[in-house]
Amino acid sequence: MSRSIMLTSGEIASLWTSYMNDTMSKQILGYMLKYVTDSDIKPVVQYAYDLTINHIKELEELFNKENFAIPNGFDDQDVNPHAPWLYTDVFCLTYVNHMARVGGVAYGGFLSMSIREDIRDYFSQANKETTALYNRTTEIALAKGVSSRHPYISVPKETDYIDSKKYLSGLNPFSEKRPLNAIEIAYLYMNIVTNSLGVKLCISFAQTSQNKEVQEYMLRGKEIANKHIKLFADTLMKDDIEATKLPDISVSDSTTWTFSDKMMMFHIALLMQAGIGNYATAAAASQRSDLMINYERFSLEVAAYAKSGADIMIKHNWLEQPPGVKDRNKLAREKK
Structure with missing residues (x-):
């Protein structure tokens, strides 16, 4: 039912961007999986890789149903299969944790720009999976003592209000x-x-x-x-x-x-x-x-x-162009 409704510019932009990001992530994570040896970290990198593979498959199915040209994105030619080890296991864990954080923000934005039910369902599920990935990587980092914790400060014992505009200042070097x-x-x-x-x-x-x-x-x-x-x-x-x-x-x-x-x-x-x-x-x-x-x-x-x-x-012709509208003036002047 919802597929009879045309995709909006917001949905097209979100789907295109997601595909580009996922095809990149597939190559990075696939490379990391070759060298990660830690028995706690490798499964979560594998989980992230599997999520990416599923996302690419679902997006391609949607593109085909919509006659939406599948972006070139990235493929196996973008990684050297014979390259030696480059990243530590802790780097891989930290990387996946950070990209899950970035992905959570991105999927929240994509969801807010989507109207069609099937597109909202896709980004809702992707957001849920990315949140689970962030939680899993955070738990592993905590267990291994390699998490980055924000600085501690005292818990407030009472409420207070700002009573002066000086609270907002900070530019005067003499004060x-x-x-x-x-x-x-x-x-x-x-x-x-x-x-x-x-x-x-x-x-x-x-x-x-x-x-x-x-x-x-x-x-x-x-x-x-x-x-x-x-x-x-x-x-x-x-x-x-x-x-x-x-x-x-x-x-x-x-x-x-x-x-x-x-x-x-x-x-x-x-x-x-x-x-x-x-x-x-x-x-x-x-x-x-x-x-x-x-x-x-x-x-x-x-x-x-x-x-x-x-x-x-x-x-170097490396920048793939996002979908956009046609130049109407050019179409009018160059029509046959």
């Missing part, structure tokens, strides 16, 4: 800034964690890329992420809040081609989108003006970095 509140601490630490994973991914991609332009792009991404981490950590330390130790998610020293440059650039672009979203949310939630300004400034820096990445992808 003392008020202490951070729990919401601000949470976002500062979350952005330290996400940037830390980004640093390791950029290192692994720079090491294994055979393209000089891509290597330099990844090293630049590492520098930007490290700069952001330092500012966030310094902001916490000014209130004697130490960012808790992050798990060792190191990468090997392999320089063998492992993933295609096209897929690595796409992956970093995906992380940039998520990062800009994180910064925008953090800026909106923070009530100290200096924090808002920093998030806005960093968002612009990340956006500029993402734009230069898109330029590289277009130059």
Whole structure:
């Protein structure tokens, strides 16, 4: 019944993006499965891989029923099957946990843009599965003592209200800034964690890329992420809040081609989108003006970095074009 209703632009965008992301995840997770040996971590990486395979199958069935051109996405040619070990088992666990977090946010957005019942059902189920994946990876990380916990602060004993506009200030260098509140601490630490994973991914991609332009792009991404981490950590330390130790998610020293440059650039672009979203949310939630300004400034820096990445992808014909409307003026002038 619902399939007789045409797909909306929001549904087309969500389905197309999901397919691109899932085909990328299939290749990354499939590679990780070759080398993960930890008996607790391997099953959850396998679970994530199986979810991705099921999603791709369901999306392709839906595309075929709708006469929707299946995106090229990524396939086995984007991974070197003979590449040596690159990531530690803890890295793989942390990666799956982080991508489940990103996926949960994405699926929530896709669901909110969907109207047709079958599309809503698909994204509702995908969101449920991704939540289960996040919980499983978090439980394993806790059991192994490799989880990243937000800093602890005292539980409030009474309620209070803001009684001065000074609470919102923070830009004047000659006045003392008020202490951070729990919401601000949470976002500062979350952005330290996400940037830390980004640093390791950029290192692994720079090491294994055979393209000089891509290597330099990844090293630049590492520098930007490290700069952001330092500012966030310094902001916490000014209130004697130490960012808790992050798990060792190191990468090997392999320089063998492992993933295609096209897929690595796409992956970093995906992380940039998520990062800009994180910064925008953090800026909106923070009530100290200096924090808002920093998030806005960093968002612009990340956006500029993402734009230069898109330029590289277009130059090498790596950037697949999303579905869009036809140029009506062009159609009118060039019709036969």
